[in-house]
Every structure is written in C-alpha cells, then in structure tokens.
Amino acid sequence: MLTGNSGISTFKGEERALRADRLGMSGLLLSVVAASAPLMVVAGVMPTTYGVMGIVGQPLLFVILGVVLLLFSVGYAEMSRHVHNAGAFYAYIARGLGGTAGAAASLVALVSYSAMQFAVFGLFGFEISGLFQTYLDITVAWWIPAVLGVLAVGALGWLKIDVNAKVLGVLLLIEIALVVIFDIAAIGSPAKEGLSLHAFDPSTLSGAGLGTALCFCIASFVGFEQSPVYAEETSRPQVVVARVTFLAVTFVAVFFAISSWALSVAAGPSQIVEESQKQGPGLLFGLSESIIGATFTDVLHVLYVTGMFACLLSFHNVVARYAFAMGREGLLPSAFGRTNPNSGAPAFGSLLQTLVSLGFVVAFAVTDGSAAADHDPTAPVLKLFTWFGNVGALGVIVLLATASFAVIGYFVRRGALRTQAPRIAASALAGIALVVIAVYAVKDFDVLVAGDGSAVSWVLPGIIGAAVVGGLVYGAVLRATRPEVHARIGLGNEAFRIEQARETAGTDAETAAS
Numbered sequence: 001m002l003t004g005n006s007g008i009s010t011f012k013g014e015e016r017a018l019r020a021d022r023l024g025m026s027g028l029l030l031s032v033v034a035a036s037a038p039l040m041v042v043a044g045v046m047p048t049t050y051g052v053m054g055i056v057g058q059p060l061l062f063v064i065l066g067v068v069l070l071l072f073s074v075g076y077a078e079m080s081r082h083v084h085n086a087g088a089f090y091a092y093i094a095r096g097l098g099g100t101a102g103a104a105a106s107l108v109a110l111v112s113y114s115a116m117q118f119a120v121f122g123l124f125g126f127e128i129s130g131l132f133q134t135y136l137d138i139t140v141a142w143w144i145p146a147v148l149g150v151l152a153v154g155a156l157g158w159l160k161i162d163v164n165a166k167v168l169g170v171l172l173l174i175e176i177a178l179v180v181i182f183d184i185a186a187i188g189s190p191a192k193e194g195l196s197l198h199a200f201d202p203s204t205l206s207g208a209g210l211g212t213a214l215c216f217c218i219a220s221f222v223g224f225e226q227s228p229v230y231a232e233e234t235s236r237p238q239v240v241v242a243r244v245t246f247l248a249v250t251f252v253a254v255f256f257a258i259s260s261w262a263l264s265v266a267a268g269p270s271q272i273v274e275e276s277q278k279q280g281p282g283l284l285f286g287l288s289e290s291i292i293g294a295t296f297t298d299v300l301h302v303l304y305v306t307g308m309f310a311c312l313l314s315f316h317n318v319v320a321r322y323a324f325a326m327g328r329e330g331l332l333p334s335a336f337g338r339t340n341p342n343s344g345a346p347a348f349g350s351l352l353q354t355l356v357s358l359g360f361v362v363a364f365a366v367t368d369g370s371a372a373a374d375h376d377p378t379a380p381v382l383k384l385f386t387w388f389g390n391v392g393a394l395g396v397i398v399l400l401a402t403a404s405f406a407v408i409g410y411f412v413r414r415g416a417l418r419t420q421a422p423r424i425a426a427s428a429l430a431g432i433a434l435v436v437i438a439v440y441a442v443k444d445f446d447v448l449v450a451g452d453g454s455a456v457s458w459v460l461p462g463i464i465g466a467a468v469v470g471g472l473v474y475g476a477v478l479r480a481t482r483p484e485v486h487a488r489i490g491l492g493n494e495a496f497r498i499e500q501a502r503e504t505a506g507t508d509a510e511t512a513a514s
Helices: 002-015 025-036 038-053 058-082 089-097 099-136 143-156 161-188 210-221 224-233 237-267 272-291 294-329 347-367 379-413 421-443 445-449 456-481 483-488 493-513
Strands: none
Touching (some): 025 161, 038 099, 038 210, 038 237, 038 294, 058 089, 058 237, 089 099, 089 294, 089 379, 099 143, 099 272, 099 294, 099 347, 099 456, 210 379, 272 294, 379 445, 445 456
C-alpha cells in the first residue's frame, strides 16, 4: 500500500515538475540571448527606433539602460538564489508583495511576452515574404509564412529545450559573428562625417519619441530576465541563474551600443534618421552590401530569419512555462500544470500559446485587409511589429519595476534589511528609474501612430493597464473565495511538495489506523 501510494505520488510529482538538470550555464545563456535576437534588433529594431522615434542617441540609450538593468539584476539575481520557480517575475513579486500582486504580475507576463511574440511573427512573415519576392520572384502574403512559423514553433515547443538550445545556439553564434564583422567594417568605412561620437551626446536624446525609443530599446534586452524561468531545469540554479543574468545584461548593453553606433557611423549621424525612414529594416542590408558586398549580405539575410525564429521559440518557451507555473498553482486550470511525459516540456502551456498565436496572426491579417489587393504591405512592420512590440516592452518594464520593489519587500519581510542593504539600495534605484521610463513610454505612445490623436495611442498601453487591473481583481477574488489557492501563488513546486507530504502523511495515518 505504501509503495503504491509512493509510486503514484512520484508519478504525479514528475508531471507537475519540469525536468531538472537539462541546462548548464552555456545552454541557458544561449537560450536567453536568443530571445534578444541580436541580428533582428540590429536590422529591425534599431532602424525603427531611428526612423519612427527620430532619436539619434540610440547608442547612449543602450548604455543608460544597461546601467539601470545591471542595478536591477543585483537584487533579481539574489532572489534567484532563494526562489526557483518557472513563474519567475510573478513568483518573485508574489513572494515580495503578496499573492494578489503575484496574480496581477502573472497575467501581465502572459500578455506582455505574447504581445512581443505576435510582433515578431509580423516581422518574420514580412521578411520571408520579401525573400521569396527578391530571390524567387514569387509573391507570398506575409501571413502565410507567419502561420507556418507559428506551427513550427509550436511543434518545437514540445521538444526538449536543451535540443533546441544546441541547434539554435550554433546559429546564434554565427549571427553574432556576422554583426561583429559588419560593425568593424562600418567603423572602418564611415560616411563623410567620419568616425563621429555624436550619437553618444546627451543632447541627441531630446525629442517627442524618447519614451517610445526607451521602450523599444528596453525590448532589445528582453531575454536576460528569463533565466529564472528555467531555474527548475538547470544544474546548480543558485549559481547558474545569477551568472547568466549578469552576463546577458552586460553582453546585450555593450553589443547593441556598439552596433547602433556602427549604423550611425556608416549612414552618418545627420542622415541616420532620414535613411532609416526610407529603408526601414532594409537599412542594415543596404549598408552591408555597399561596404562588404552582396554575398555577405545574402548570408546576413538568411541569419536574420533564423535569428527571428530563435527569438520566437524563446518567447514561446517562456510563455509556456509561465502558463505551466500558473496551472500548477491554480491560477489557470490544472491541465496547464502538466508536462509532456516524453520531453518534460510544459505541453498544455505550449499548445495554448500556439493556438493563441495562430488566432492572433489570422485575426490581424483579416482585420488589416492583408488579403486585399490594396492593403498596406508595411502593416506587419509598422503596425504589428512596432505597436505590439512596444505593448510587450511596456509590460516588461512594469514587471521589472514591480519586481525591483518586490525584492525589497522580500528581504525586509525576512528581517534581512542589514545583510541585504546593498541589494535593496540597488533595487530601489532601479525601480525608481524603471517607473520613470514607464511613464515616459506611456506619454509618448502617440508617436507610434504618427501623433494623429488616434485612440490607438491610449488603447495600446491600455492593454497592459487592463492586464494589471484584471490580475489584481482576480487575485482579490481568489483571496476571498479560494484562500488555499491564493496562499500557493509564487510557491511553485514547493507548494506541491508540501501538499504531497500532507497527502502522504494522511495516507500513512489511515494505514496505521487500519
């Protein structure tokens, strides 16, 4: 009887726990940097930030944000030593600010990362469509490769994350190498203005688009904060997660500051905004072809696509793990808290994300008239990618700011104010800075819709606002009606083990009595 119960409990435990020791430090680092998609940022995000927001000082923004996020990482990394939960952001927030705040954070995380994935699907479909037109002279609507991308990512979501990391890690390293080659070539062949450092001048940060530029640039860092999501699947999470977090932030800040500066040098600081408006995502490839040659540029195009695919897969895996953590703790139906028995991946969370992504891409294509002959061919970039990329980035900024204050709450609650004082101070500074960034981002959202006073300028940030309010209401309802579920928010597998121990103890007592 005891053996049978023990076996059942173990089986259930394996279903409700992600498979451990599947990722080392290198695999985890590649997984989180893949979400940053270096080539996609250089080719897609940077020209958009230069052109749409009109901010020449983009390299300086990366430096500033790098400092802010390093401050944030001081407390965030310390939290990773104490809390191991695939819910990451919302688990930390629940531990520091309470279950209701954790419930709100879980919904904001789902909405934010999903929005960013939807955005990248738009750019992915647009780029694949362009490649077919350029190299095969075949016209393909952007939503067709986007839908195929959704299905491919969904299928890989069922496989082991370490297999994905190995395959995509090699492509990621090649992608980084190609960007470095371009940076060196661009700096070595500057425009007529020469090797100018004008982009690092603080005066270049003036303009109505500063808030959205901050939002887009901080989106380029997204990935570094995902390392705790995989804590349950890593070896030595107390050490590995913290190291990967610092390495990822440092790498992204330095890499993107140099690359955005190289773009401005190659085009010329006085021309970078105008050229970005004219060429959009084609800016990098046009500069590359003129400086290095057509063959290198063709390879760059291919790696641009694989980099986006790596980014899509990374976002998919993160959302699936958030859904898994929420299902395990009762915030979503319990089915989402089950893993694939063959791969150990969060099966139902992966399936949910695939279906939602598929529905969103199809809905956007229909409502935007993508199937019509007179549709705007740039809509997947200027609307889907730009709009929803910023929505997702705003949500991440809100989560970062809230997590900063949650770190303070966590250590203060445990009477560690003196021993954790440096980390608490760093978290406070980061939290204040991130709140300021969030305010600027919301204020400047109308830049995304050309400042025409459209309702879209408040509807878009309103998506994150609705997620916050909805999550808080949901958390309050759980606290009043299902206090046992509310008490488990943020505890992850720890809550399940406590529940399992109680069940085993009860069974033992019944057996002894009989």
